[in-house]
Each structure stands twice: as structure tokens, then as C-alpha cells.
Amino acid sequence: MKTFDELFAELAERARTRPDGSGTVAALDAGVHAQGKKVLEEAGEVWIAAEHESDDRLSEEISQLLYRVQVLMLGRGLSTEDVYRYL
Numbered sequence: 734m735k736t737f738d739e740l741f742a743e744l745a746e747r748a749r750t751r752p753d754g755s756g757t758v759a760a761l762d763a764g765v766h767a768q769g770k771k772v773l774e775e776a777g778e779v780w781i782a783a784e785h786e787s788d789d790r791l792s793e794e795i796s797q798l799l800y801r802v803q804v805l806m807l808g809r810g811l812s813t814e815d816v817y818r819y820l
């Protein structure tokens with residue numbers, strides 16, 4: 734189990750060290766357009782899960798959306814502070 738901040742730190746480290754086999758590195762290399770499409774795709778899956786699926790499936794879809802949002806943040810060079818200042 735990890736928090737939003739812990740996952741973001743982990744993904745930032747992946748971006749920095751670029752380990753072989755990292756899906757995050759591949760997603761970052763795919764560029765902002767592809768990263769944005771993934772955010773939209775996962776958001777749609779969250780919506781469907783919220784209407785039709787279990788709490789567990791919804792939670793899983795939300796976790797994937799958070800991951801995709803973080804990849805997009807890293808793709809654009811944003812930090813968590815850049816976002817948190819608007820919360």
C-alpha cells in the first residue's frame with residue numbers, strides 16, 4: 734500500500750533512473766498526447782465502475798486513474814506542489 738505522494742516519488746525516480754522494463758518509462762516516452770489519452774480512458778473506466786461495479790473494482794480503477802494522472806504530471810514536468818497549491 735502507498736500514498737499518492739509515495740507513488741509520485743517512485744515514478745519520479747523511475748523517470749530519473751529509467752530502469753529496464755518499467756511501464757512508467759515507456760508511458761513517459763510515449764509523450765503527453767498518449768499520456769492524456771490514458772487519463773481519459775481511465776476516467777471513463779472509473780465512471781463505468783462507479784455506476785455498475787463493486788467498490789473494490791471502483792477502487793482499482795481510481796488507483797489506475799491516479800497513476801495515469803501522475804504519469805501526465807511527470808510528462809509535463811509538474812510537481813505535486815504545482816497541483817496542491819490549487820487544492
Ligand SMILES: N=c1c2ncn([C@@H]3O[C@H](COP(=O)(O)OP(=O)(O)OP(=O)(O)O)[C@@H](O)[C@H]3O)c2ncn1[C@@H]1O[C@H](COP(=O)(O)O)[C@@H](O)[C@H]1O
Binds near residue numbers: 755
Ligand atoms: N500503480 C501503477 C499502475 N496503475 C496502472 N498501471 C498501468 O496501467 C495498466 C492498466 O491500465 P489499462 O487499463 O490502460 O491497461 P492496458 O491498456 O492493458 O495497459 P497498457 O498496455 O497500456 O500497459 C496496467 O497494466 C499498468 O501497466 C500501473 N503501472 C504501474 N503502477 C505502479 O507504478 C510503479 C512503477 O511501475 P513501473 O514503472 O512499471 O516499474 C509501481 O509501484 C507500480 O505498482
